[in-house]
Amino acid sequence: DAAINRIAAGEVVERPASAVKELVENAIDAGASRIEVCYADGGKTLIRVTDDGCGIAPDDLALAMSRHATSKIDGSDLLDIHTFGFRGEALPSLGAVGRLTITSRVDGFDAAVIRVAGGQTDPVKPAALSSGTVVELRDLFYATPARLKFLRTDRAEAQAISDVVKRLAMAEPQIGFTLRDVSGGGEGRVTFRADPETGDMFDALSGRLATILGRDFAENAIPIDAEREGLRLTGFAALPTYSRGAAVAQFLFVNGRPVKDKLLTGALRAAYFDFLSRDRHPAAALFVSCDPHLVDVNVHPAKSEVRFREPGVARGLIVSGLRHALANAGH
Ligand code: ADP
Ligand code: MG
Numbered sequence: 655d656a657a658i659n660r661i662a663a664g665e666v667v668e669r670p671a672s673a674v675k676e677l678v679e680n681a682i683d684a685g686a687s688r689i690e691v692c693y694a695d696g697g698k699t700l701i702r703v704t705d706d707g708c709g710i711a712p713d714d715l716a717l718a719m720s721r722h723a724t725s726k727i728d729g730s731d732l733l734d735i736h737t738f739g740f741r742g743e744a745l746p747s748l749g750a751v752g753r754l755t756i757t758s759r760v761d762g763f764d765a766a767v768i769r770v771a772g773g774q775t776d777p778v779k780p781a782a783l784s785s786g787t788v789v790e791l792r793d794l795f796y797a798t799p800a801r802l803k804f805l806r807t808d809r810a811e812a813q814a815i816s817d818v819v820k821r822l823a824m825a826e827p828q829i830g831f832t833l834r835d836v837s838g839g840g841e842g843r844v845t846f847r848a849d850p851e852t853g854d855m856f857d858a859l860s861g862r863l864a865t866i867l868g869r870d871f872a873e874n875a876i877p878i879d880a881e882r883e884g885l886r887l888t889g890f891a892a893l894p895t896y897s898r899g900a901a902v903a904q905f906l907f908v909n910g911r912p913v914k915d916k917l918l919t920g921a922l923r924a925a926y927f928d929f930l931s932r933d934r935h936p937a938a939a940l941f942v943s944c945d946p947h948l949v950d951v952n953v954h955p956a957k958s959e960v961r962f963r964e965p966g967v968a969r970g971l972i973v974s975g976l977r978h979a980l981a982n983a984g985h
Contacts, residue, residue, distance in 0.1 A: 666747040669805055670697025670794055671814035673748055677789050678822050679738035680745075681705035683726065684787065687850060688830040691819055694837040696811030698794055698802075702836075706786040710758040712766035715778045718756070719770055721746045738911065749773060751801075752794040758787040772797050808837075816846055820866050821912035824905045824939055827851040827862035855888070863890055863939055867903055871896055871937065876983050878940065880975030883967045885944045887975045892937040893983065894929035903937035908951050909944065913958040918942070921969040925976035929985060938976075942968065 667673050674691060681689045684707025694700040710718055714725070724742030748754050749770030759765035759781075767781035795801040805811060816833060823831045823846075830850040836842030848865045851858035856877055864872035875890035892903070906918045918940075926936040942949075949968075950961040962968045 666743055667751050667794070669814060670701055670811050671818045673697065673701055673752075673791055673794060674703070674815050675818045675822070676739075676744035676748065677701070677703040677791070678819065680789070681707055681787070682822065682826055682829065683737040683739050684708045686786065686829060688832075690832040690834065691815070692834045692836045692842060693812065693815055694835070694842075696805070696808030697815050698805060698808065698811065699792060700836065701791040701794070701815075702788065704786065704788045709760040709763075709785065709787055710756070711760045711763050712778055715756060715758065715766055715768040716775065718745050719749055719768060719775055748791055749775070751798065752796065753792040755790045755792075756787065757781045757783050757790075759783045759785050761785070812845075819846060821905060823848045824859075824862055824866060825907050825910055825912055827858035859890065859939065866905075867937065867939075871903075875938075876979045878938075878975055878979050880971060880978065882971040882974070883964070884948060885942060885962075885967055885971050887940060887942055887971050889940040890938065891925075891940065891976050891979060894926060894934075894936070894980075894985065896937050897926070897930050897934040898937055899933065899935070901935040904935065905939040907939075907941045908949055908960045909946060910941070911951050911958070913951065913960050915958065915960050917962070917965055917969060918960070918972065921972035922976070924969075925973045925980070929980070940972070942971070 666676065670693065674697065678689055678691060681703055684705055686705035686707035688706050690704045692700070692702040722742045724739060726737045726739055745754070750773045753771040755767060755769050757765060757767040765781045765783035766778050768778045769776040812835065819831060819833050828850055831846065831848045832844060833846035834842045835845050848862060851861040860872050863875060871892060874896055875892050878887055878889050878891055880887045901919065904919060904922065906913050906915065922936055922938060922940070930936060948963050
């Protein structure tokens, strides 16, 4: 079983940022309103995600560590999923590739802790924690030096962690996020912070955009709201003058999940084709939402590609929705 876990783990955990993604998604699924991510040495020696969500009951801690154990679906409709997680693979995978400690408390129970290292699970023990969950992953890939070698510099891995956290923060403006580099020990240094946003979807997103991309950007972004054949497009797109030299300011989501998808980025580029030179990239935070039966966002657990049943409709929605909004803004 340990070997199977290690093989499957390679699918889910490629680098520190993929572990952070899984842990923050779990915190979001747990209904957290504040999530803190600490990391040391680019996440190679330490990743710690703390949330104030529903917690895991002592009896469920060991279960959460077993493969394909998920509390999130009953298996009746795989397409009708409203949580990030549903495979029950992340925690056992992380326990197979690093030293994992989960401390958690559910209202009405005592706090408990479980430790897993190299696929070996210790019994659940009592712990001290007032609420929520703390998941700590130390020494990622310590048992697989071959994988360690493929990691990039601490700085590059930290950048990838920051990217993952910002994408999830853009997807969930009502949740507060703190990212902390604790490489030197102690409190460390806050490298990103987003306070919880309030108001309707557009207000909250606009506030989060200002935090992540700057107030100037947020104030000059055009709200988008378009629909085509069951697909809805909402969010903000920047005026062409706010384009970037790299595609770093493109935040795309399908049914609430961050995606990096060629069809969608291609459509975004096409919408701005008349206004931007080849070396400029449009900036936008766009949410495509539709009936889950019209799209597969789970092509691969660690990848963020999507497959629309009607790709032409998705492309057309983005191109025409953005062109229309840009034209209204005088372009
Ligand atoms: P999945 O997210 O696909 O269900 P995971 O392996 O990521 O699988 O997590 C297994 C289970 O552990 C989850 O279904 C959930 O019940 C529980 N869990 C994990 N992280 C948290 C958390 N931060 N707060 C509450 N429950 C959690
Ligand atoms: Mg999960």
